[in-house]
Amino acid sequence: MADKFDVALDELRDALTNGEPLKAALKAVAADHDLRPEALRNRATLRWGDVERRAKELASSVGLAFEKKLARDRLKKLRDIQIRMRRDDASWEEIQWYKDYTIGSEWSERSKDRNKIDKK
Numbered sequence: 001m002a003d004k005f006d007v008a009l010d011e012l013r014d015a016l017t018n019g020e021p022l023k024a025a026l027k028a029v030a031a032d033h034d035l036r037p038e039a040l041r042n043r044a045t046l047r048w049g050d051v052e053r054r055a056k057e058l059a060s061s062v063g064l065a066f067e068k069k070l071a072r073d074r075l076k077k078l079r080d081i082q083i084r085m086r087r088d089d090a091s092w093e094e095i096q097w098y099k100d101y102t103i104g105s106e107w108s109e110r111s112k113d114r115n116k117i118d119k120k
Helices: 004-017 022-032 037-048 051-086 092-103 106-119
Strands: none
Touching: 004 022, 004 037, 004 051, 022 037, 022 051, 037 051, 051 092
C-alpha cells in the first residue's frame, strides 16, 4: 500500500505543474489528505530538495511545452503552405503569412517603402 505522502506528493506535483502557487497547492493537497501543510512541505523537501526551485521548474515546464507545441504548429503550417504554393493552390493570405514569417514582418514595411519610392 502506498504511503499517503506519496499520493499527496504526486498531487502536489500535478498542482504545481498546472501553475498553482506553492502555498495554495500545499494547503489544498494537505487538506485533501488530512495532512498538515508543514509536514507535506517537509516531505517534499526530502524528496525533491528545494521546494521553491522545484515549483518554479514544474511551472516553467508548462511554458516550454506550450512553446514547443506552438513551434510545431507553425512548422506544420509552413510545410502545408509550401506544398500548396508548389501546386499554385495557396491563397494570398497564406503567401503573405509565409513571407512575413520567413523573411520577417519588416519585409512588408520595406515593400511599402519601395512602392512609395517607385511612384515618385
